[in-house]
Amino acid sequence: MPHWLQLMLDSLPTLLWAALIITVPLTLLSFAFGLAAGLVTALIRLFGPKPLVAVAHFYVWIFRGTPLLVQLFLIFYGLPSVGILLDAFPAALIGFTLNIGAYTSEIIRAAIGSVPKGQWEAAYSIGMSWSQAMRRTILPQAGRVAVPPLSNTFISLVKDTSLAAAITVPEMFQAAQRIVATTYEPLILYVEAAVLYLALSSVLSALQTRLEVRLNRYGGFLEARA
Amino acid sequence: MIGLTNIEKRFGDNLVLKGVTVAIEEGSVTALVGPSGGGKSTLLRCINLLEIPTSGRLRIGDETLEFRPGIKVATRDIRRLRLQTGMVFQNFQLFPHRSAIENVMEGLVTVLKWPVERARERAMALLEKVGMAHKADAWPATLSGGQQQRVAIARALAPSPKVLLCDEPTSALDPELAQEVVDVLGQLASEGTTMVMATHDLRLASKIAQEVVFLDAGVVVEKGPASVVFSTPEHQRTKRFIATLKQEAGEPQ
Numbered sequence: 001m002p003h004w005l006q007l008m009l010d011s012l013p014t015l016l017w018a019a020l021i022i023t024v025p026l027t028l029l030s031f032a033f034g035l036a037a038g039l040v041t042a043l044i045r046l047f048g049p050k051p052l053v054a055v056a057h058f059y060v061w062i063f064r065g066t067p068l069l070v071q072l073f074l075i076f077y078g079l080p081s082v083g084i085l086l087d088a089f090p091a092a093l094i095g096f097t098l099n100i101g102a103y104t105s106e107i108i109r110a111a112i113g114s115v116p117k118g119q120w121e122a123a124y125s126i127g128m129s130w131s132q133a134m135r136r137t138i139l140p141q142a143g144r145v146a147v148p149p150l151s152n153t154f155i156s157l158v159k160d161t162s163l164a165a166a167i168t169v170p171e172m173f174q175a176a177q178r179i180v181a182t183t184y185e186p187l188i189l190y191v192e193a194a195v196l197y198l199a200l201s202s203v204l205s206a207l208q209t210r211l212e213v214r215l216n217r218y219g220g221f222l223e224a225r226a
Numbered sequence: 227m228i229g230l231t232n233i234e235k236r237f238g239d240n241l242v243l244k245g246v247t248v249a250i251e252e253g254s255v256t257a258l259v260g261p262s263g264g265g266k267s268t269l270l271r272c273i274n275l276l277e278i279p280t281s282g283r284l285r286i287g288d289e290t291l292e293f294r295p296g297i298k299v300a301t302r303d304i305r306r307l308r309l310q311t312g313m314v315f316q317n318f319q320l321f322p323h324r325s326a327i328e329n330v331m332e333g334l335v336t337v338l339k340w341p342v343e344r345a346r347e348r349a350m351a352l353l354e355k356v357g358m359a360h361k362a363d364a365w366p367a368t369l370s371g372g373q374q375q376r377v378a379i380a381r382a383l384a385p386s387p388k389v390l391l392c393d394e395p396t397s398a399l400d401p402e403l404a405q406e407v408v409d410v411l412g413q414l415a416s417e418g419t420t421m422v423m424a425t426h427d428l429r430l431a432s433k434i435a436q437e438v439v440f441l442d443a444g445v446v447v448e449k450g451p452a453s454v455v456f457s458t459p460e461h462q463r464t465k466r467f468i469a470t471l472k473q474e475a476g477e478p479q
Contacts, residue, residue: 126312
C-alpha cells in the first residue's frame with residue numbers, strides 16, 4: 001500500500017470522529033438556531049414596529065458586513081475583556097448562529113415578499129387571522145421559494161465550520177492540522193479533509209434536490225429536474 | 227339585509243368612494259357596473275373589509291360596524307363581519323399548495339375548527355355543486371381557469387356566508403371558460419344565494435343580476451332593476467356605458 005493511502009486510512013477514523021462529534025452538530029445546531037433567528041428577523045423587518053425594524057436592520061448590516069472569522073475572534077478572544085468568557089464550542093455556535101441568522105433573514109424576507117398579495121386576501125376572505133394566513137398560506141409558499149438559497153447557505157456553513165479551528169474548536173479541520181503537526185504531510189491530510197467536506201456537502205445537495213422535488217409536487221413555476 | 231350607508235373610501239388624497247349608499251336584499255343578485263376606476267371593486271372590497279371604509283356604516287345581517295376617519299377598527303370586529311361573507315377573485319387565488327378539495331376545506335378546518343371528516347364531506351358536496359367533484363384531488367396548477375374559478379366559488383361558499391362577493395369573476399377567462407362560471411353562478415342565484423358582483427361582463431350581469439348599481443367616479447349614478455337599467459337607462463352617462471358594453475358583447479343596440 002502506498003504511503004499516502006496508508007496515512008489517509010490511518011487518519012480517517014480521527015477525522016471522521018471529529019466530524020461526527022463537532023462539525024456535524026455545530027452545523028446542524030447553528031443552522032437550526034440561525035434559521036429561527038432569521039425568521040424572527042425577517043418577520044420584524046416586514047411587519048414589526050419601526051424601532052425594532054431599525055434594530056433588525058442594524059443586526060443584519062453588522063453580521064453581513066464583517067468577516068465571519070473576525071466575528072468568531074471577537075466572541076471568543078474579545079468578549080473575555082468585558083468579562084464574558086465562553087468555551088470554544090458555544091462561542092463558535094453563537095458566532096455561526098448570528099451570522100446564519102443575518103443571511104437567512106434576507107432570504108426569508110424576500111421569499112415571504114414573493115407570495116402574491118392576492119394570497120393574503122384569499123386567506124383573509126375565508127376568515128383567517130394574520131397568524132393563520134401566515135402559517136397556513138404564506139409560509140408554505142415562501143418555503144418553496146426559499147429552499148434553494150437556504151440550501152446554499154447551509155452548504156456554505158458546513159465548510160465555514162472549519163473556521164472554528166482558529167478559535168480552538170477541535171472540529172474536523174483542526175483534527176487534520178494536528179495530524180499534520182506530527183506527520184509533516186500537509187498535502188495528504190488537507191486533501192483528505194477537503195474530500196470529506198466535499199462528501200458532506202454532496203450529501204446535502206442530494207437532500208436539497210429531494211426536498212425541492214417534494215415541495216414542487218403541486219406544480220407551478222419552479223420545476224425541479226431530479 | 228346588507229346595508230352600506232354613506233360609505234367613503236380615501237386612498238391618500240384620492241377619494242375613491244364618495245358617500246355610497248346601497249341596500250341589498252337577501253336572496254338577490256346585485257351587479258356593480260361602471261368604468262374601471264369608478265370604484266366598484268373598492269366598494270365590493272369594503273363589504274368584506276379587505277378595504278376599510280374611511281367613514282360610513284356597514285351592516286351584514288345582524289352585524290353592524292361604524293367607520294370614522296382616524297379611528298381604527300378592532301381586528302376582532304373585522305373578522306366577525308368578514309366571516310359573514312365569501313369572496314371570489316378575478317384571478318381565482320386558489321392556494322396552490324393545496325388540492326382542490328383542501329382549498330374548499332381550509333376555511334372550515336382552520337377557521338371554523340370543523341373536524342376534518344365533516345369538512346371533507348361538505349367540501350365534496352360543494353365541489354359536486356360546481357361540477358368539480360371529479361377533480362377533488364387535483365392541484366390547482368393542473369386545472370383550467372374556469373375549473374379553478376369554480377373551485378374558488380366552492381371555497382367561498384364553504385363557511386355558508388350570508389353573501390357571495392364576486393370581483394370580476396369572469397374577466398380572466400376566455401368566453402368558453404367564462405360560460406362555465408356564469409352557469410355555476412346562475413345556478414347559485416336561482417337557489418337563492420345572495421350575491422354582489424363587480425363585473426364588466428354584460429352576459430353575467432344581464433343574465434343573473436336582478437339589481438344593477440352603476441358607479442362612476444365614486445358615486446352611484448343610477449340603480450334599479452337590471453331589466454330597466456340595461457334597456458332604458460335614465461342618465462346619459464349610464465346610456466353611453468351600456469352602449470359600449472353591448473358593442474363589446476356584439477349585441478345589436
